[in-house]
Amino acid sequence: MFFDRKELTNDQLVTFYRQILLPRMIEEKMLVLLRQGKISKWFSGIGQEAIAVGAALAMQEDEWLLPLHRNLGVFTSRKMPLHKLFLQWQGHPEGYSKGRERSFHFGSKAHHICGMISHLGPQLAIADGIALAHLLAGEEKASLVFTGEGGTSEGDFHEALNVAAVWNLPVIFVIENNGYGLSTPVEEQYRCSQLVDRAKGYGMEGVRIDGNNLLTVYDTIRGVREYCVREKKPYLIECMTFRMRGHEEASGTKYVPAQLFETWGRKDPVVLFENWLMSQAILDADGVERERQRIRATIEEELQLAGAAGPADFTFQDEIADVYAPASEITGEIPGSDRELRFIDAIKEALDEALQTHENLILMGQDIGAYGGAFKITDGLADKYGVARVRNTPLCESAILGAALGLSLEGYKAMVEMQFADFVSVGFNQIVNNLAKLHYRWGQSADVVVRLPTGAGVGAGPFHSQSNEAWFTHVPGLKVVYPSSPQDAKGLLLAAFADPNPVLFFEHKALYRSITGIVPDTAYQIPIGKARQVHQGNDISIITYGAGVHWALEFATAHMEIGLDIVDLRTLQPLDYDAIRQSVMRTGKVIVLHEDTLTGGFGGEIAAWIGEHCFEYLDAPVTRCAALDTPVPFNTTLETQFLPKARLREAIQRLVSY
Template sequence: MYFQRNDLTNDQLVHLYQQLLWPRLIEEKMLVLLRQGRISKWFSGIGQEAISVGATLALQPDEWIMPLHRNLGVFTSRNMPLSKLFKQWQGAQDGYSKGRERSFHFGSPEHHICGMISHLGPQLAIADGVALAYKLREENKVSLTFTGDGGTSEGDFHEALNTAAVWDLPVIFIIENNGYGLSTPVNEQYRCSQLAERAKGYGMESIVIDGNNILQVYDTIKGVREYCIREQKPYLIECMTFRMRGHEEASGTKYVPKELFEEWAAKDPIANYEHWLMEQGVLAEETIRQVRESMRQQIEEELRIGFDSKPMVVKTEDELTDMYAPYAARYTLQEGREAYSVQREASRELRLIDAIKEGLHQSMKQHSNLILMGQDIAEYGGAFKITEGFVEEFGKKRVRNTPLCESAIVGAALGLSLEGFKSMMEMQFADFVTVGFNQIVNNLAKIHYRWGQNADVVVRMPTGGGVGAGPFHSQSNEAWFTHVPGLKVVYPSTPADAKGLLIAAINDPNPVLFFEHKALYRSISGPVPEAYYEVEIGKARHVRSGDDISIITYGSGVHWAEDYAASHPEISIDILDLRSLLPLDYDAIKAAVQRTGKVLLLHEDTLVGGLGGEISAWIAEHCFTYLDAPIMRCASLDTAVPFNLELEQNFLAKSRLEETIQKLLQY
């Protein structure tokens, strides 16, 4: 192994050595503790330390890094105390994630480290978002993210690199090519001779380096960092290395040929660097021995502190509360009064689509750090023209057309959050959220619970049927997300609510999925205050009072119920508009049950797995004594949404509303 010191002083060379050795000795100790049963699991990075350490030291301490589970050297090079790291690995309450996460699945804003999720690929897009924040602020910084050779087969790899290239983002992408994705060798993963060759397809520069040579890693990444800042472009680095242990210790290494271990043992990053330092007269053998012994003693002392954790105190209230970053509405029109019923406020008639546009426009003025992203939202104004004219007023830095890559853009939105930005992503249709599903349910939703990081992201979701758009542009998929703690899900039915809820969603530091019914965009109008105001998320709206039956609904169901009540004055119908689906307003639901004793749950979504089933179960459990009849549900057919308008009308729940109401009344 050839080492080139360039202009590094002896002190710098020694510092690199100490940083390189520290995670190796920690790992050796962890393997002993694993065998003793004192820790439960370990993902070893032995043999790969030079990449983590060299990359981290080549960056500034306040530049974000997105490591994976084999990058202990990132955490130690950012000077995270071993005692607290050890508490983390044990699942102790005083670790970095309060016992809620394992090994390296955690982050630390203080150390500018973003914790991974097990799906690996989503980390890459978060680096895009952080780099975008740096670029918007015109800061001379880069973000850096890791992936393995196996991870380059994921769609997230393609999406993140393509987005970084198209947006000219200062991101360093590092591939740790250790020859195996768990047990699958690289010849079963890809066909190019080097993964770095893929960079050409994205229009970015790349290089292949010896990932076991600490000086080459450090020097290369320092140079690449300067390039990314100067040129405002991304860069791909493939680091060739080898994993000397199993994917994790339980998996073993029987699938690896013995000669590969012998070959790579001779390329050990620490042994070779030590030998070179002694050859250069930088360190003597006795000094190395003393350094190792001192570190081992320090490890024992840190472990003594690490083992001294108090027993876990389980508090259900804390678990529930910590799913969300705290937020209280600040911009209310008048305490205790609904926005749309305030007569003294200046208001005028707006369509639903215009109210959404106004709420978004006012939010852009209110928050200079709010970034809008989506396909065709800039000059074109979006598929439904909601952002038309925005790019002329706010500029393309803040109103950003995106490549066709929903997962990367959701991930980039999370990356913007790490740097204190707000973001709104427009899904062209709610149906397309499936390709960004993982980022939403596993990254956005869980990040605050895992390590206290907020995800200040709103995903706008044009949804619903009734417009003859067929199976892939008409789905009602809100129930998919009401099952995911950490998300907030809202679904307005009136223009006033649409504006107020959108402003509230943007102000809220938690991830909010904002459903907008396409058929209501231009068909529904109502009074909307001119003021900048919030409608509190989690509070239902009592639409009308009645004595015979209560219809609990949301979205288009509100208008179906109102139309039915207007055409049947002989029936006294009580209507509750949920408008927030997560969290639900259980007090309002209970009150609706108490008012009539007969409950109809109405939604456009299909029956099985729809939100009505959950609400029905809650009512049966908590309001049974108030019921005078079985709870009934009226929902759309359990089929895909058909294209033909006659078939679609038969599909929709509205076609069965009359018979369901009559059945409930007759009970």
């Protein structure tokens, strides 16, 4: 193997040797601890160290790296304290994820490292968002993200590269092609002769290099970084390497032909670089041994320091507290007003005011720019605030949600508009596994709002009418907001933008132009997690939200003889249990009304909670009134039959007669 030192000094080359030797020796120690049962799992990067170390050395220390399982060299090259890494791998509360995450599934903003998730592909789009933040801030920086050859088969790979190319983002995509995705060989992963050829399809440059040559990796990435920053463009690098151990230690390597270990064993990146240094008289055998002894002593000292941390002490309170990032309490009153706005105009006004208030807020979505969005809610905002802040996106929900998270890592606020709530399914992973879990995993907030036009009643059929809020109320870390009035829509949306947590904001599209209400012309916020009593009564409680509020109010107006106590939840997560309890105490009879289908709908959770916590106040079983358990039909007669409004009278009469 030829090593081209270029302008590197002897001292720099020795430093490079230390950097590549350190993760190798740590791994060797970890394998011993694994056999001793002192750590539970290990993903080995032995044989691939040159890629992680070379990349980390080539990038600036304040540029984000997004590593995967086999990139220990990223963590060590960024000088993360070894004893804290050891605590992390032992699942100790003083580790980077407080015992909540395994091996390399954690990050550190202080070190500009973003923690991975097991799904691999979603990391790529986060790098897009980070690079976008650099562009918006006018910073001469790039981001670098790793994937394996197996990860290139995921849709997230395509989406992330496409967005980076279309938006001219300075992102370096590094493929570590080690020949196997767990046990699946490359011939079962793709048919192109080399993965770097895919760069051309996205309109970007790419190169394939020897991933076991530390200096080649370093020099290539350093040059590519300069190119990305200068040209404001992405770049794809395919690093050829080999995994010398199993996917993780328990999986073994029986599926790998023995001759491959022999071939790649001769290309060991640590040994080859060490031998070259000695051949160039930069180090001699004694010098190599001194370096190894120094690192060995450091490892033992740091292990002792980790061992002195004391027994693990986990508390229920800490676990619950860390699911969400702390949010400022909203205490202001809603200003008086006599101005009426439509539901849709209240949302548009909130977006306008949020863009004025938060100069770091970026709106993203399909057709939201000059076209104004599918429902014209963002019409005019691109002209007022510029296309850099009100951004049209390609049709790739997963990548844009990931980019929103990347923006958040760099201190921006991001909003993603789903054209229809139904389409969020193709971005589901980013929401439930990246956005929702980020703060719990490593203390990093995900300052992202996702707007979702939802609901039926407009004859739009099964793919533009679903009520899918219950998909997300199950996921800790998300806040789920669902207003029913123009005043609440504006106040809750402004509160969502002020909140540092991921907020899913459902907007019933049948209400957009059919509902009007009093809306102050100044900025105000309504607390997330607080319900509202919209009608007082002592006979039957109707716990509802969204369009259900208007169905219930319509019935109450037409049947004044029945005292309906109507509670508009407004927020589904966190849920206002006290408001529910107070209503149950007032009436003793409860209907939980929602537009979603009955089975698995959010009403089941509410009914269960009432049965468990308010049983002594009940005078009748809790009744659920929901949509039929079918997809949403297109024919308006069928749709009317599908919606729970058609069965609300029957449910109320049944409780009246109970």
